[in-house]
Amino acid sequence: MAVETRVPDDDCEALTGWGRTAPTLARVYRPRSPAEVAAALRAPGARGAIARGLGRAHGDAARNAGGTVLDMTGLDRIRAVDARAGLVDCEAGVSLHRLMELLLPLGRFVPVVPATRYVTVGGAIAGDVHGGNQHTAGSFGRHVVSLELLTPDGEVRTVRPGTPLFDATTGGLGLTGVILSAVLRLPAVETSLMRVDTERARDLDDLLGRLAGGDHRYAYSTARIDLLARGAATGRAVLTRGDHAPYDALPRRHPARRAPLAFRPVRLPAPPPYVPGGLLGGASAGLFHALWHRASPRAAAGRFRPLSGFFHPLDAVPHWNRLYGPGGAVPYRFVLPYGREEVLRGIVRRIAGRRFVPPAVLQRFGPGGPGPLSFALPGWSLALDLPAGLPGLGALLDALDEEVAEAGGRVQPVGDARVRPEVLAAMYPRLDEFRALRAALDPRSVLVSDLSRRLGL
Amino acid sequence: MKDALGAPQSLLVLGGTSAIGLATARRMIARRTRTVHLAGRPSPALDASAASLRALGAEVRTVAFDALDPGSHEERLGAVFAAGDVDVVLLAFGVPGDQARDESDPVAAARVAGTNYTGAVSAGLVCAGALQAQGHGSLVVLSSTAAERARRADFIYGSSKAGLDVFAQGLGDALYGTGVHVMVVRPGFVRSRATAGRPEEPFATTPEEVAASIERGLRRRSETVWVPGALRMVTAAVRHVPRPLYRRLPV
Numbered sequence A: 001m002a003v004e005t006r007v008p009d010d011d012c013e014a015l016t017g018w019g020r021t022a023p024t025l026a027r028v029y030r031p032r033s034p035a036e037v038a039a040a041l042r043a044p045g046a047r048g049a050i051a052r053g054l055g056r057a058h059g060d061a062a063r064n065a066g067g068t069v070l071d072m073t074g075l076d077r078i079r080a081v082d083a084r085a086g087l088v089d090c091e092a093g094v095s096l097h098r099l100m101e102l103l104l105p106l107g108r109f110v111p112v113v114p115a116t117r118y119v120t121v122g123g124a125i126a127g128d129v130h131g132g133n134q135h136t137a138g139s140f141g142r143h144v145v146s147l148e149l150l151t152p153d154g155e156v157r158t159v160r161p162g163t164p165l166f167d168a169t170t171g172g173l174g175l176t177g178v179i180l181s182a183v184l185r186l187p188a189v190e191t192s193l194m195r196v197d198t199e200r201a202r203d204l205d206d207l208l209g210r211l212a213g214g215d216h217r218y219a220y221s222t223a224r225i226d227l228l229a230r231g232a233a234t235g236r237a238v239l240t241r242g243d244h245a246p247y248d249a250l251p252r253r254h255p256a257r258r259a260p261l262a263f264r265p266v267r268l269p270a271p272p273p274y275v276p277g278g279l280l281g282g283a284s285a286g287l288f289h290a291l292w293h294r295a296s297p298r299a300a301a302g303r304f305r306p307l308s309g310f311f312h313p314l315d316a317v318p319h320w321n322r323l324y325g326p327g328g329a330v331p332y333r334f335v336l337p338y339g340r341e342e343v344l345r346g347i348v349r350r351i352a353g354r355r356f357v358p359p360a361v362l363q364r365f366g367p368g369g370p371g372p373l374s375f376a377l378p379g380w381s382l383a384l385d386l387p388a389g390l391p392g393l394g395a396l397l398d399a400l401d402e403e404v405a406e407a408g409g410r411v412q413p414v415g416d417a418r419v420r421p422e423v424l425a426a427m428y429p430r431l432d433e434f435r436a437l438r439a440a441l442d443p444r445s446v447l448v449s450d451l452s453r454r455l456g457l
Numbered sequence B: 001m002k003d004a005l006g007a008p009q010s011l012l013v014l015g016g017t018s019a020i021g022l023a024t025a026r027r028m029i030a031r032r033t034r035t036v037h038l039a040g041r042p043s044p045a046l047d048a049s050a051a052s053l054r055a056l057g058a059e060v061r062t063v064a065f066d067a068l069d070p071g072s073h074e075e076r077l078g079a080v081f082a083a084g085d086v087d088v089v090l091l092a093f094g095v096p097g098d099q100a101r102d103e104s105d106p107v108a109a110a111r112v113a114g115t116n117y118t119g120a121v122s123a124g125l126v127c128a129g130a131l132q133a134q135g136h137g138s139l140v141v142l143s144s145t146a147a148e149r150a151r152r153a154d155f156i157y158g159s160s161k162a163g164l165d166v167f168a169q170g171l172g173d174a175l176y177g178t179g180v181h182v183m184v185v186r187p188g189f190v191r192s193r194a195t196a197g198r199p200e201e202p203f204a205t206t207p208e209e210v211a212a213s214i215e216r217g218l219r220r221r222s223e224t225v226w227v228p229g230a231l232r233m234v235t236a237a238v239r240h241v242p243r244p245l246y247r248r249l250p251v
Ligand SMILES: Cc1cc2nc3c(=O)[nH]c(=O)nc-3n(C[C@H](O)[C@H](O)[C@H](O)COP(=O)(O)OP(=O)(O)OC[C@H]3O[C@@H](n4cnc5c(N)ncnc54)[C@H](O)[C@@H]3O)c2cc1C
Pocket: A018, A050, A051, A052, A053, A054, A055, A056, A057, A058, A061, A062, A072, A092, A093, A113, A114, A115, A116, A118, A119, A120, A121, A122, A123, A124, A126, A127, A128, A129, A130, A131, A172, A173, A174, A175, A177, A178, A179, A180, A314, A414, A415, A449
């Protein structure tokens, strides 16, 4: 066992998630066809393989230390679009960004959009991601008509909703197989603009009241809590809620009347590769707030805003995770059932008032999917990123985990980078069902990720 | 696997009865660590160390390991890695020697060097190779501030640590970008069994404080850690004192 200098060979790459913490080395293959994926799974090596999309998961879901990582972005063909029926059949490496570019001119949109559009269809299914429309549309998996899954035995199966394999695969973190392609159901839109109401909430109670009172009137609803505020202002937030603007709602001289379905997101320059101090340096936390703020300048009703500004203000800056700095950031994404608002208040109070913390996103969830690892449940979901260098962060988050679990809530597996295995098991009582399905499907443990190692999945 | 904050789930301590090693293990068990391997020369003390960690809820195994027998390292330590991933290796064995006696007992002096330097080179390389094969992990090497500049009072020990320190720095550079992280820890005077009865030096610290610094260093992926942190500046200053003056300093 000799020490080899630097990386053992050219295919090897130290990978992190979007949070840029705890890199591990893997052999990265970029298959260009289903056959090449199958070949890689047939000879996975001693430490197995895992699929990776655009690496937007914050933690270790799409890494595999010492093993193989299959970069699926080479499988990026759109196989068929039926604009009339609202269906697209595409390979798993296609990004939601690409789908938007393709579908908007046809008057269709993607069914669920997380806060970044640079995720792949495979990653969106494997993470069963949600968007601001979770309360009306559910999570991504609900809009999958069927998917093609390459299981570890080398077979390609067409998997449909209502089967245990489908349920385990949506939210299954790539551990049931490699998703090769999927057929998605697409909502119709008349314009690429959003009609948006922006409100400000003074404090957390005001915020919860406004969200609970008016959410049913909007397809999309999220609130950004300003975590720099404390004391009586704790929980001060901006609510942004809206719907796809119908063509007839556009004012008569609105420029979008001529090209209602145009999609031209802004791109700003990327930050330099090395940002000293990152979030803890203060400057970049300020930039986060500025970016978010740009997305919601003031209270207003019925304003028309482009899609990209409404859904993904941060996507305007490529590689913005460099702003996390060399220390990286740790995600904390959880949901608490309705009725446990006091736990939410306690958690927000404990996180708020520290410096350099970007805003947290609060939204109301409806029911989740049927899978054993489905994250959503009817309740309040809070998502934030914390600088990994914050002193005492590990102990703080461990304590919050306990409160969340105790209240019947849970953290999002694909967005996790640090939960204790036994706490995850308490949050997901059907975890053993998932393990059993995996044991039967993958007796040789071909599919392994750093996350599955860490959490014993 | 280590989590995003660098907290390990499994730990291998080379020098299984080391006060610093055990303090670190206790701290890690309180966070995430479930599996601990204590490698050391078989003794009742080693078994007692294992029992003390088991009482905290960890699964503990002991491994027969003698730094002075490099020929056995590959096999003994290889077996640990074959049983499962090791997230952090703590190279904590070492002997202070007895400078006054060792100066007139070259064989004893060579044993200090053989333990602290040669033994660590061999064990360090075996572990580094295994960590590299698993694609992740940290190798934490306990050097000493004594490694920074020769001191009249302990230059045999100091030179062995200086060799180890340079070795570990080089290893860290060789492994840069491979997912494996090497961290050199330089404590000052640590109050423990090894130093019991010796006059205390300024900036004295405790095994628990060293453990806390190791935890912080793992979170930050630091390459060099001084304990206490102020020693970084102090040793930098001492390094530049001209030799004629340095010889007269009471260090
Ligand atoms: C700025 C930002 C905002 C976000 N906002 C949200 C949000 O609002 N809601 C939300 O739910 N999530 C959100 N996320 C998380 C993100 O949507 C998910 O982590 C998503 O899974 C990332 O997709 P990806 O293509 O980058 O996949 P990766 O990060 O590369 O992989 C994620 C998981 O999917 C698996 N996977 C990827 N491709 C395949 C495949 N072809 N077959 C099988 N498994 C596969 C991987 O193994 C891994 O387990 C956000 C992330 C960022 C960075």
